[in-house]
Amino acid sequence: MSRKISLPDFISSFNEAQKEIVESVDVFEDTRASIKAKKDKIIEAAEVIRDDYGFVIPIGGGAIDYPEENRMEMNYYLNNPDSDFIIIYRIPVDREKPVLPSMTQVWEAMSFHERETHEMFGIDFEGHPNLVPLLLPPDWKGGYPLRKDFKGEGVE
Amino acid sequence: MAEPEITPELMRISWGPQHPMSGQTRILLDTDGEKVHRIIADLGFTHRGIEKVLENRSLIGGIVPIDRMAMVDTANISIGYVTAAEKALGLEVPERANWIRSLVCEMSRINSHLYAFGLQAEATGYFPAVFLWTTIDREILLDLFEELTGARWSFNFFLPGGVYKDFPEGFADRVVEGVNYLRNRFKDYWNAMIENPMFEMRCDNVAILEPKDALRLGATGPVLRGSGIPVDMRNEEPYAAYADLDWEIITEDACDVMARTKVRFHEIGQSLNMMEQIAKEIPEGEIKTRFSPFARAPEGEHISRVENGRGEMSTHLWTNGTPNPYRVKILPPSLRNMYVFERLAELSHITVADIPVVINSIDPWYLDADR
Numbered sequence: 001m002s003r004k005i006s007l008p009d010f011i012s013s014f015n016e017a018q019k020e021i022v023e024s025v026d027v028f029e030d031t032r033a034s035i036k037a038k039k040d041k042i043i044e045a046a047e048v049i050r051d052d053y054g055f056v057i058p059i060g061g062g063a064i065d066y067p068e069e070n071r072m073e074m075n076y077y078l079n080n081p082d083s084d085f086i087i088i089y090r091i092p093v094d095r096e097k098p099v100l101p102s103m104t105q106v107w108e109a110m111s112f113h114e115r116e117t118h119e120m121f122g123i124d125f126e127g128h129p130n131l132v133p134l135l136l137p138p139d140w141k142g143g144y145p146l147r148k149d150f151k152g153e154g155v156e
Numbered sequence: 157m158a159e160p161e162i163t164p165e166l167m168r169i170s171w172g173p174q175h176p177m178s179g180q181t182r183i184l185l186d187t188d189g190e191k192v193h194r195i196i197a198d199l200g201f202t203h204r205g206i207e208k209v210l211e212n213r214s215l216i217g218g219i220v221p222i223d224r225m226a227m228v229d230t231a232n233i234s235i236g237y238v239t240a241a242e243k244a245l246g247l248e249v250p251e252r253a254n255w256i257r258s259l260v261c262e263m264s265r266i267n268s269h270l271y272a273f274g275l276q277a278e279a280t281g282y283f284p285a286v287f288l289w290t291t292i293d294r295e296i297l298l299d300l301f302e303e304l305t306g307a308r309w310s311f312n313f314f315l316p317g318g319v320y321k322d323f324p325e326g327f328a329d330r331v332v333e334g335v336n337y338l339r340n341r342f343k344d345y346w347n348a349m350i351e352n353p354m355f356e357m358r359c360d361n362v363a364i365l366e367p368k369d370a371l372r373l374g375a376t377g378p379v380l381r382g383s384g385i386p387v388d389m390r391n392e393e394p395y396a397a398y399a400d401l402d403w404e405i406i407t408e409d410a411c412d413v414m415a416r417t418k419v420r421f422h423e424i425g426q427s428l429n430m431m432e433q434i435a436k437e438i439p440e441g442e443i444k445t446r447f448s449p450f451a452r453a454p455e456g457e458h459i460s461r462v463e464n465g466r467g468e469m470s471t472h473l474w475t476n477g478t479p480n481p482y483r484v485k486i487l488p489p490s491l492r493n494m495y496v497f498e499r500l501a502e503l504s505h506i507t508v509a510d511i512p513v514v515i516n517s518i519d520p521w522y523l524d525a526d527r
Contacts, residue, residue: 029243031393032459033398057387058374059470072372077459077470077487080370081387086461109374111197112495130160135200135526145208146483 005054005083007033014053021045031085042091046076046106054080055087061103063093063115063121065148070095072121076103076110093123102128120146159196162186168192169508173201177279177512180522190507195498199491203526210484213272214451215241216316217467218481223310225488226524230269230310231257231264232464234522237484238314239460240473244453244481247317250442256319257396259331259434260304266338267297268465269420269427272519273504276417277349279512280358286349293341296334303327318444331435335428342425350414350421359414363514364504365496366411373499374492377467378423379518382416383408389463401430413517452479464489466519490525493518 001129009138011025012034026034037045049055060079069081072093080084091100102125103110114125115134122144131141143150162168167353169185172178180202181489186194210218214331222237223230235257236417242249277283303324304313349355365375372382380387386405390398406422408415454473461470466482466488474482497518500506506514 027397058492059468060374060492062485062487064474064483069419075472075485077472079387081385084392086459088459093472102198107374109371109492109495114492135191135203137200145205149210153483 007083007085009030010053010083010085018045018048019039021048032088033085034088034090036090036092043101043103043106046089046103049078049089050086050106054082056107057081058107058109058113059086061117061119063123063134063146065095065121065146065150067095072123073097074100074117074123076107078107098123099126100124101126102131104128122143122147157369159184171511177275177516179338179520180526181520183511183515184233185511187508188372190509192506192508192511195501195506197494197498199494199522202523206527207484207486210481212480214429214450214479215244215475215481216482217452219312219314223312224523225272225527226268226464226466226521228310228467228521229264229268229397231260231269231313232462233469233513234312234314235261235396236276236460236464236469236471236486237464237473239364239462240458240471240484241316243460244473244475245316245447245451245454247445247447249318250439251397251439252322254319254397255400255434255438256323256443257314258398258401259431259438260301260313260319261396262430262434263297263300265465266424266427266431267294269424270294270297272420272465272516273349273417273424274396274514275344275519279516280355282354282462283349283352284357289341293338296337300327300331300334303330306520311481315444317447318442320444323438324353328435328438328508335432335435338428339425342421342428345350345421350418356414358510358513359417359480359517360410362413362510363500363506363517364411365500366503369499369503370411373496375467375496376489376492377464378416378419379467379493379496382408382419382517383411388469389461389468393461395460395462397434401433403430405417413513416517416519450479451475453481453524455489464524466490466521466524467493469524474498488527490520490522494520494525 023036043064055078058081061076063074074091076089121134166186171183173182182198184196185192209221225233270290276288277286298459302308305313367383384407388405408418455476457474470483470487476482
C-alpha cells in the first residue's frame with residue numbers, strides 16, 4: 001500500500017498555509033501531530049483539517065483535567081486513511097466556564113465521545129444535537145467522575 | 157438515558173437488555189410496521205469507570221483491570237495498554253517476546269471472531285448448531301492459552317518489556333496441531349454457512365454501509381474493511397512482530413452484512429497462517445526486559461494504537477513522574493461501531509427481523525464500549 005502523506009511534509013505545509021488559524025503544531029512520538037487552533041477559529045481550523053488535509057476518520061475524543069492550573073483540555077483524535085500519522089486536535093477549556101463549540105458539525109461521529117465527555121467532565125458542547133448522558137445513569141447527581149477532584153467515595 | 161420524543165405515527169420497541177440476542181445494552185427501535193426508522197442505542201449498563209480505576213493503580217497494576225474490558229479478546233486489549241506503558245517507561249521488547257505476543261494476539265483474534273461468527277449463525281435463526289460448533293472449537297484455543305499462560309480467560313500475560321513465560325516444551329507442535337484441526341473445521345463452516353442459500357438470504361444486501369459513510373461515521377475494524385477500506389492498525393503502525401509476518405489486509409467490497417462476516421471469516425484463516433508461521437519460525441532469545449514494578453514514568457504522553465478483533469483501540473497515556481498514570485484515555489472500537497449502528501437505519505432499509513443479524517455483523521462488545 002502506498003503512503004501519500006508523511007508527517008514532516010504535513011507539518012511544513014500546514015504551518016506555512018494555515019498561519020492565520022493555527023497557534024501551534026507539535027510533534028511527539030514521531031507519528032503524532034498535536035494541533036492547537038486560535039481561540040476564535042476552532043471550527044474553521046477543524047474544517048480545514050478535514051477538507052484540505054483529508055482527516056476524515058474520527059477516532060474519538062476525550063478530555064483531561066489540570067486542577068492546579070485551573071484548566072482542562074479537550075482532545076480530538078483524527079486519522080487519514082492515506083497518512084502514516086494521526087492528529088490530536090487540542091482545544092483548551094476554561095475550568096470555571098467549560099463551554100466549547102460542538103465538533104459534531106464537522107465530524108458527526110464525535111457525538112458519543114462528546115456526550116461521554118459532557119457527563120464525565122462537565123463540559124458543555126454548544127450545538128450538539130442530543131447532549132444527554134451516555135454511560136452514567138439518568139438520575140446521577142454525584143458530580144463529574146473523571147475530574148481530578150472526584151474521589152469516588154460516598155456517592156449516593 | 158432519558159428517552160427522546162417520538163412522533164405519534166411510529167411505535168417504539170425497547171430491545172434488551174434482557175433480550176437473548178441483545179447483550180448488555182438496550183436498543184430503542186422506532187418502527188412503522190416492519191421498517192425501522194430510527195435506532196437509539198442506550199449504552200452504559202456495564203460502565204465500571206475503568207479509566208478512573210487506572211488512575212488509582214500503578215502502571216503495571218493497570219494490566220489486571222484493563223483485561224476486563226473484553227473478556228473474549230483480552231490479549232488484544234491488554235497489548236494496547238502494555239505498549240503505551242512500555243513507551244512511557246522507555247522499555248525495549250526482545251524479538252522473541254514480540255513473536256510470542258503476536259501468537260497470543262492472533263489466537264485471541266480467532267477466539268473473538270469465532271464467537272462473532274457463531275452468534276451471527278444464531279442470529280439468522282436457522283443455525284443454532286453452528287454456535288455450538290464454534291464454542292467447541294474455541295476449546296482448542298483455550299487449551300493452548302491455558303498451557304502457555306496458565307489461564308483460559310483473562311490471563312494478564314503481557315508485561316511492559318516482554319511476556320510472562322516462554323513456550324512450554326513441545327508447545328509449538330501443539331499449536332501446529334490445533335491450526336490443522338481448525339483449518340479442517342473451517343471448510344465445514346464455509347459449506348454450512350457462507351454458501352448456504354438460507355444464510356445468503358438473510359445477509360446479502362442487508363444493512364449496506366457505503367465506504368464514504370463508513371469513513372464519515374468512524375467505523376473501524378471488520379466493519380470498515382467490509383466496506384472496502386483497507387485500514388488495519390497491524391499495517392498502519394506495526395506493533396509486536398507484525399512487520400515480520402506474512403499477511404495482508406483483508407477487505408470485501410459488498411458493504412453488506414455478508415461482507416463483514418466474510419472479512420471475519422478470512423481473517424480467521426489468515427490468523428491461522430500467522431500462528432503456523434510463528435510456531436515454525438519463532439527466533440530464540442530472551443522473553444523479557446527487567447524493570448522495577450514501582451518504576452516511575454517521566455512526565456509525558458504516549459499513544460498506542462492496536463487492532464482488536466473489533467477494530468482499532470487507541471490508548472492515550474499521560475504520565476507525570478509518579479508510579480500511577482495521570483490519566484488514561486481509552487478509545488474503544490465498539491463505541492465507534494455502535495454509532496455506525498445507530499445511523500444504519502437512516503442509510504439503508506432495515507426491518508425489525510434484521511436487527512439481530514445487523515447488530516451481530518457490527519459485533520459490538522458492550523463491556524469495551526462502556527469501559
